[in-house]
Amino acid sequence: MSQKLSGKRVAILATDGFEESELAVPKKELDSQGITVHVVAPDKKGIRAWAETDWGDTYDVDVALDDADVASYHALVLPGGLFNPDSLRVNEKAQAFARHFFETGKPVGAICHGPWLLINAGVVKGRRMTSFPSLAQDLKNAGAEWVDEQVVVDSGLVTSRKPADLDAFCSKLIEEIGEGRHSEQHA
Numbered sequence: 001m002s003q004k005l006s007g008k009r010v011a012i013l014a015t016d017g018f019e020e021s022e023l024a025v026p027k028k029e030l031d032s033q034g035i036t037v038h039v040v041a042p043d044k045k046g047i048r049a050w051a052e053t054d055w056g057d058t059y060d061v062d063v064a065l066d067d068a069d070v071a072s073y074h075a076l077v078l079p080g081g082l083f084n085p086d087s088l089r090v091n092e093k094a095q096a097f098a099r100h101f102f103e104t105g106k107p108v109g110a111i112c113h114g115p116w117l118l119i120n121a122g123v124v125k126g127r128r129m130t131s132f133p134s135l136a137q138d139l140k141n142a143g144a145e146w147v148d149e150q151v152v153v154d155s156g157l158v159t160s161r162k163p164a165d166l167d168a169f170c171s172k173l174i175e176e177i178g179e180g181r182h183s184e185q186h187a
Contacts, residue, residue, distance in 0.1 A: 004178050005033045005034050005035050005174070005177060005178055006034040006035075007034075007036075008034075008035045008036070008074045008075070008177055009035070009036045009037075009038065009072055009073050009074055010030055010035050010036070010037050010038070010073060010074060010075045010076070010077060010177065011037075011038050011040045011063075011068065011070075011073040011075075011076050011077070011097075012026065012027060012037060012038070012039050012040065012076075012077040012078075012079065013040050013041070013065075013076060013077070013078055013088065013094060013097060013098065013117075014039060014040075014041055014047055014059075014078075014079050014084050014088075015041050015042055015047055015083075015084050015087050015088055016047050016048045016083060016084065016087070017048070017049075017050050017081050017082060017083020017084045017086075017087065018047065018049055018050065018079045018080070018081040018083075018084035019049070019050055019051075019052075019079055019080045019081035019084070019111075019112055019113075019163060020049035020050060020051040020052075020056040020057065021051075021163045021166060022079035022080050022081065022111050022112055022114070022163060022166070023039070023049065023059065023077075023079040024049075024059075025163075025166045025170060026077050026079070026109065026111075026166070026169070026170055026173065027039070029170040029173075029174065030077075030170075030173075030174070030177075033174055035177065038062040038063050038068075038073075039059060039060065039061050039062050039063075040061070040062065040063045040064075040065055040068045040097070041061040041064065041065060042064070042065050042087075042088075042091060042093070042094070043061070043064050043065075044061050044063075044064040044067075045061065046058040046059060046060055046061060047059050047061055049081075050081045050082070050083065050084075052163075065091075065093050065094060065097060066093065068097065070097055070100045070101075071100075071104075073101075073106070074106060074107070074177060074180070075101070075106055075107040075108065075109070075173070075176070075177045076097075076098060076101045076106065076107075076108045076109070077108075077109045077110075077173065078098070078108070078109065078110040078111070078114035078115070078117055078118070079111060079112070079114055080110075080111050080112020080113035080114045080132060080162075081112065081113060082113060084113075085113040085114050085115075085116040085117050086113070086116060088116075088117045089116045089117045089119065089120040090120065094117060095117065095120050095121040095122075096121075098117055098118060098121045098123070099121045099122065099123055099187050101185075102121075102123040102157075102185055102186055102187040103186075103187045104181070105156065105181040105182050105183055105184075105185040105186075106156065106181060106182075106185065107156040107157075107158065107173070107176040107177050107179075107180075107182065107185070108156065108157050108158070108185075109157075109158040109159070109160075109169065109172075109173040109176075110131070110157075110158070110159050111159065111160045111161070111162070111163075111165070111166070111169055112131065112132045112160070112161065112162055112163070113131065113132050113134075113135060114131075114159075115129060115131045115135055115138075115139060115144075115159060116135065116138070119138055119139065119142045121187075122187070123186075123187050124139060124142045124143060124144040125142060125143030125144065126143060126144070126145075127144045127145070127154050127155075127157055128144070128145045128147065128152055128154040129144045129145070129146060129147070129152055129154065129157065129159045130146065130147055130148060130149050130150075130151070130152045130159045130160060130161050131146070131159060131161060132161055132162060133148065133161070136148075148161070149161075150165045150168045151165060151168040151169050151171075151172050153172050153176065155182045155184035155185050155186075156176050156179075156181075156182030156184070156185040157185065158172045158173045158176055
């Protein structure tokens with residue numbers, strides 16, 4: 001456990017249909033570093049995972065989005081899946097929650113289809129990013145530079161393509177959280 005990560009708080013914003021490994025693995029890795037991790041969702045009831053080809057486990061929600069104190073978190077993680085980010089990207093409260101991290105220079109990690117929310121939040125223009133390949137054109141249309149790489153870091157924004165990239169994603173995410181605020185991170 002790292003001393004500089006002890007006391008940090010991270011929100012994982014998700015709803016039904018998140019890719020199970022893209023929430024479970026980062027949560028476990030962040031927990032192992034002494035970071036307090038809260039699963040934040042549009043409401044307080046449990047959220048159901050998508051486990052590659054079928055519905056997976058139901059995960060507890062720590063804080064409902066309406067009750068989440070965005071200022072109390074040091075970083076944000078956005079897991080992918082198809083249903084989860086598609087639902088969150090049209091949720092104005094989720095957009096505002098995500099946008100806050102960019103406005104305040106805090107690290108954000110988004111994997112797979114997670115960047116969909118960032119497109120709708122209006123924070124990807126001019127950013128170098130990766131994602132699941134089917135989002136490449138969406139990101140380009142929103143003004144991002146899309147690249148096909150395992151993990152991309154752009155001033156506190158960490159993105160990866162798929163579950164196979166989770167080791168690299170988690171490693172860079174932990175590094176960015178340790179660095180703290182990034183003055184180049186912007187909305």
